[in-house]
Amino acid sequence: MTSPVTRRALFGITAATIGSLALTRTPVFAAPRPGQLYRAPGLQEANAWDQIALQPLHYAYDALEPHIDRQTMEIHHGKHHQAYIDNLAKIVDANPVIRDLDPWAVMTDSTLVPEEVRAGVRNNIGGYANHAFFWNLMTPNSLDPSAELVAAIEDSFGSIEDMQAAVNDAGLKRFGSGWVWLVVQNDHLAVVSTPNQDNPLMDLGADIPILGIDVWEHAYYLNYQNRRADYLTAWWNVIDWYTVSTSFETATTSPRT
Ligand SMILES: [Fe+2]
Numbered sequence: 286m287t288s289p290v291t292r293r294a295l296f297g298i299t300a301a302t303i304g305s306l307a308l309t310r311t312p313v314f315a316a317p318r319p320g321q322l323y324r325a326p327g328l329q330e331a332n333a334w335d336q337i338a339l340q341p342l343h344y345a346y347d348a349l350e351p352h353i354d355r356q357t358m359e360i361h362h363g364k365h366h367q368a369y370i371d372n373l374a375k376i377v378d379a380n381p382v383i384r385d386l387d388p389w390a391v392m393t394d395s396t397l398v399p400e401e402v403r404a405g406v407r408n409n410i411g412g413y414a415n416h417a418f419f420w421n422l423m424t425p426n427s428l429d430p431s432a433e434l435v436a437a438i439e440d441s442f443g444s445i446e447d448m449q450a451a452v453n454d455a456g457l458k459r460f461g462s463g464w465v466w467l468v469v470q471n472d473h474l475a476v477v478s479t480p481n482q483d484n485p486l487m488d489l490g491a492d493i494p495i496l497g498i499d500v501w502e503h504a505y506y507l508n509y510q511n512r513r514a515d516y517l518t519a520w521w522n523v524i525d526w527y528t529v530s531t532s533f534e535t536a537t538t539s540p541r542t
Pocket of ligand 1: 504
């Protein structure tokens with residue numbers, strides 16, 4: 286993993302300089318290469334269903350305390366995420382026609398699979414991908430966002446604080462279970478939310494997620510009970526701006542595929 290010093294040098298920015306940055310370039314928004322953003326093994330390779338597996342976290346279960354507690358992380362990662370993987374594998378094993386398809390194609394267009402298993406595939410491949418994405422968006426050693434990302438956030442929302450307020454508001458308004466996302470949308474950044482384990486790439490969506498927060502109760506209930514707002518506020522203390530910044534760079538510089 287890149288050391289904090291290297292990361293900071295890479296982006297050449299400190300907290301003191303964030304406020305003075307201005308949008309200095311017009312991003313070229315383009316579709317990312319499949320899988321680059323999600324960092325989910327098996328998702329981007331052809332017919333790689335057997336590579337879909339639970340990956341270890343790059344931090345300890347208690348590393349995000351007090352914001353995200355150890356027990357929540359243990360259950361969320363070891364039980365919930367594992368369950369999506371296991372359930373997906375059962376469906377794929379029982380439906381060989383799915384094995385001939387690419388996982389990325391299936392996630393982004395669930396109409397490719399038989400209708401009788403479509404909901405199960407959609408929920409579980411989404412659950413696999415979204416959580417793999419989510420773990421890498423958190424860190425006990427949060428640094429600063431890249432200058433390019435800060436400029437884009439300020440251009441689209443006014444400030445980082447305004448962006449965070451928009452994300453928190455959308456997360457609070459998501460009825461039931463789902464996710465809230467910061468996405469690259471055409472030539473700007475936007476906030477969207479999705480139900481269940483859906484994500485902005487499903488149904489051949491054009492929005493490219495660079496940040497996603499799980500607002501299922503299983504993500505926060507042990508520590509925050511029904512206080513989703515408190516969870517969302519606390520979550521920003523563990524954001525991995527390095528990952529978000531590199532995802533933004535990928536989303537805005539990758540050639541169309
Ligand atoms: Fe979750």
